[in-house]
Amino acid sequence: xxxxxxxxxxxxxxxxxxxxxxxxxxxxxxxxxxxxxxxxxxxxxxxxxxxxxxxxxxxxxxxxxxxxxxxxxxxxxxxxxxxxxxxxxxxxxxxxxxxxxxxxxxxxxxxxxxxxxxxxxxxxxxxxxxxxxxxxxxxxxxxxxxxxxxxxxxxxxxxxxxxxxxxxxxxxxxxxxxxxxxxxxxxxxxxxxxxxxxxxxxxxxxxxxxxxxxxxxxxxxxxxxxxxxxxxxxxxxxxxxxxxx
Numbered sequence: 001x002x003x004x005x006x007x008x009x010x011x012x013x014x015x016x017x018x019x020x021x022x023x024x025x026x027x028x029x030x031x032x033x034x035x036x037x038x039x040x041x042x043x044x045x046x047x048x049x050x051x052x053x054x055x056x057x058x059x060x061x062x063x064x065x066x067x068x069x070x071x072x073x074x075x076x077x078x079x080x081x082x083x084x085x086x087x088x089x090x091x092x093x094x095x096x097x098x099x100x101x102x103x104x105x106x107x108x109x110x111x112x113x114x115x116x117x118x119x120x121x122x123x124x125x126x127x128x129x130x131x132x133x134x135x136x137x138x139x140x141x142x143x144x145x146x147x148x149x150x151x152x153x154x155x156x157x158x159x160x161x162x163x164x165x166x167x168x169x170x171x172x173x174x175x176x177x178x179x180x181x182x183x184x185x186x187x188x189x190x191x192x193x194x195x196x197x198x199x200x201x202x203x204x205x206x207x208x209x210x211x212x213x214x215x216x217x218x219x220x221x222x223x224x225x226x227x228x229x230x231x232x233x234x235x236x237x238x239x240x241x242x243x244x245x
Contacts, residue, residue, distance in 0.1 A: 003223040008040040010230040013098045015091070015136070017106035019195060020144030021188055023151030024211045025218055029144065030104055032219055037100060045094035048104035050082035053089045072118035076125060079110050080132040087133050095136070107133065108141055108198055116194030117187050140229055142222065143195045144211040148188035 004011070018033075020026040030046070037044050051060040059082040063075065070078075083106070094101050107129045114120050146154075199206035207225040211218050 002036075002040070004036065004226060004230075005040055007227055007230040008037070008042060009235040010233045011037065011100055011226070012042055012235075013095065013100060014140065014230075014233070015095060015101045015103070015138045016140045016142065017103040017108060017138035018142045018144070019105060019108045019112075020211060021146065021148070021151045021191060023154040024144035024146045025154075025215060026104070026144045026211075028215055029209075029218055029222055030102060032215075033222065034102060037102075043097070043099040045090060045099045045101045046104070047086055047090055047101065049086065049106065049109065050079055052082075052086045055085045056082040072114055072120050075118070076110060076114040076120055077128065079114070080128050083107070083129075084132040084134075087136050091136060092134065103138065106138055106141070108143075108195065111198060112191045112194035116190045116197075117183070139205070139233075140207060140226075141198070141205055142207045142209060142225070143199055144209050144218070145192065145196065146211040148185045148192060150212060151188065152185065 018026055018030050034044055034046050049056075050063050051057045059078050063078055063082075091101055091103070107125075110125050110129070111122055115122050115125050196208065199208050207222075207229060209218060209221045209225060213221075
């Protein structure tokens with residue numbers, strides 16, 4: 001049987017965020033999942049952070065430029081500003097129509113990078129997030145877990161993920177060579193630990209996927225985890241009122 005075919009209707013109207021460091025294989029798996037869900041007849045809204053809207057893409061260019069020095073608070077607020085526009089313009093309307101939303105990063109990333117990585121208090125981030133997201137929160141957060149050393153080895157010398165993403169980044173700067181990814185292994189390990197801690201606090205809303213294997217192995221683990229999670233979810237489009245992040 002095609003993976004996820006028997007639980008496709010249970011994924012309808014779900015809001016799923018996919019998280020992990022560059023080098024975790026997250027982008028490869030998101031592309032594969034997007035195509036697979038579409039092949040099952042689901043209407044899927046795919047968004048990325050920062051970006052996903054005209055306003056958000058302008059914010060993205062500022063955030064990923066190595067020429068811009070900014071405080072952690074400024075950085076966090078810019079991510080939230082992009083997120084607020086994304087929720088307003090794309091995520092909330094898609095969920096209202098019963099579409100499945102796949103988000104390449106959401107609030108969990110801010111908690112990991114600007115919180116655990118850069119030292120901002122989690123409570124402050126969550127307070128801002130409630131305003132920025134209008135209370136919308138993923139039904140499921142998938143964490144592609146890989147150690148910082150392996151992630152760095154995978155991304156060393158990598159080129160931009162796509163022509164579109166290259167255009168949205170400062171000239172000469174790839175998504176693997178931006179200001180955040182240059183912060184070193186200690187920073188990346190704090191980010192990884194934050195993702196795992198978040199998952200441990202809310203296991204029902206998290207799926208941690210071991211991302212150290214081949215793309216096919218990771219895909220298999222992702223499908224098994226999604227199948228188990230969705231099997232417990234009622235079929236059909238569920239109302240998706242705003243919730244706390």
